[in-house]
Every structure is written in structure tokens, then in C-alpha cells.
Amino acid sequence: xxxxxxxxxxxxxxxxxxxxxxxxxxxxxxxxxxxxxxxxxxxxxxxxxxxxxxxxxxxxxxxxxxxxxxxxxxxxxxxxxxxxxxxxxxxxxxxxxxxxxxxxxxxxxx
Amino acid sequence: xxxxxxxxxxxxxxxxxxxxxxxxxxxxxxxxxxxxxxxxxxxxxxxxxxxxxxxxxxxxxxxxxxxxxxxxxxxxxxxxxxxxxxxxxxxxxxxxxxxxxxxxxxxxxxxxxxx
Numbered sequence: 333x334x335x336x337x338x339x340x341x342x343x344x345x346x347x348x349x350x351x352x353x354x355x356x357x358x359x360x361x362x363x364x365x366x367x368x369x370x371x372x373x374x375x376x377x378x379x380x381x382x383x384x385x386x387x388x389x390x391x392x393x394x395x396x397x398x399x400x401x402x403x404x405x406x407x408x409x410x411x412x413x414x415x416x417x418x419x420x421x422x423x424x425x426x427x428x429x430x431x432x433x434x435x436x437x438x439x440x441x442x
Numbered sequence: 443x444x445x446x447x448x449x450x451x452x453x454x455x456x457x458x459x460x461x462x463x464x465x466x467x468x469x470x471x472x473x474x475x476x477x478x479x480x481x482x483x484x485x486x487x488x489x490x491x492x493x494x495x496x497x498x499x500x501x502x503x504x505x506x507x508x509x510x511x512x513x514x515x516x517x518x519x520x521x522x523x524x525x526x527x528x529x530x531x532x533x534x535x536x537x538x539x540x541x542x543x544x545x546x547x548x549x550x551x552x553x554x555x556x557x
Contacts, residue, residue: 374548423542431487
């Protein structure tokens with residue numbers, strides 16, 4: 333089952349914050365976040381395993397609420413380099429493949 | 443080194459041609475994947491090889507034929523493709539098992555155009 337991402341698109345000015353949500357109708361084992369710039373490969377950002385953890389690196393962090401079957405990606409003090417399409421990929425088990433959401437297109441403007 | 447390489451970068455082929463896409467990784471990863479990505483859409487899983495054995499085939503038409511000659515190489519053989527098969531084909535690898543736990547590293551992709 334494909335996870336649902338929201339919003340579909342967002343435009344930010346440099347320095348503003350954003351939250352991207354990813355929710356599933358099925359119980360999740362893990363959530364993986366990727367960013368893809370136009371014409372490039374998806375780049376791994378972080379993985380969250382069931383247990384309700386929160387992770388972060390630099391100004392990008394994420395949370396995973398296992399009970400609500402959803403994850404959120406937090407981008408703070410956005411930079412121009414944050415522009416791209418953000419995908420969440422979800423797995424329902426340790427040995428199941430990822431299913432990606434439709435993506436959230438983030439544009440950061442000066 | 444977290445690099446996955448793919449060749450060629452671009453490929454144009456006719457519907458009667460036979461061609462192959464190549465993917466290589468030297469990270470010692472034991473799982474390798476083929477994805478298809480259409481413009482403005484997410485990657486869609488096609489095949490997974492785990493420990494050089496085909497473990498998942500997501501009901502992909504037989505005109506796509508994967509091959510894993512060794513743990514570092516993954517090929518996708520193409521034959522009698524249709525124009526709707528035009529897309530970005532992404533290869534990825536992960537350390538072991540399947541992707542529920544492991545990070546997938548993507549290659550730059552091959553942009554395929556079928557005329």
C-alpha cells in the first residue's frame with residue numbers, strides 16, 4: 333500500500349521551516365526518507381525504525397509515530413540546497429521492500 | 443565509498459532492438475534492485491536480487507529480463523520494448539537482506555527512450 337504524503341508541494345523562503353508528512357494505512361516497520369533533485373538519483377536522508385524514535389542530522393530531522401502509522405520530516409531554517417522532491421518509503425516488515433509515496437516538491441527561494 | 447554506477451547514462455532504442463543496462467557497486471552489498479521512475483512519479487520497484495538470487499519480481503513484463511552475474515553486478519536486458527517503457531531506470535543496493543532495515547543507495551540512473 334502506497335503511503336500518503338502531504339503536502340504535495342510547498343514553496344519556502346530561505347530561513348523558513350517546513351514539515352512533510354507521510355502516513356500509511358498499514359502497520360509500519362520502518363520509514364525511509366529520500367531527497368531527489370531534478371535529473372538526479374534519490375539521496376538517502378534517514379531511516380526510522382519502529383519504536384517511535386526521532387532522528388536528526390543538521391537542520392533536518394524526522395519522527396516516527398508507530399501507533400499513528402505516520403512519520404514527519406522537519407526542515408528548519410531552509411536553504412536553497414533543500415529544494416527538491418522528498419519521498420518517504422515505507423516497509424511493513426524487516427524483509428519487505430520499500431513502497432514510496434508520491435513525493436513532496438519543495439522549492440526554496442531567496 | 444557509497445557509489446553505485448550505471449551505464450549508459452542515456453539510451454535511445456527502437457521497439458525491435460535488444461539492449462542492456464548495467465549497474466555496479468563495490469560496497470560489498472548483498473541486495474541489488476531495479477526501479478523504474480516516470481517523470482514526476484516515485485520510483486517503482488521492478489526486481490530485487492538478494493545474495494545473487496532473484497527474490498522479488500513485481501509482475502514485470504517479460505520484455506525486461508534481469509541478471510545478476512555476481513554480487514557486484516546487476517544487468518537489465520531489454521527486448522521488444524514499448525514507447526511507454528520510456529523512463530529513468532534506477533539501480534540501488536543495500537547491505538543485506540531486503541530494504542525494510544537497510545539503507546538503499548541509488549545510482550544516477552539510465553534515461554531510456556523507446557521510439
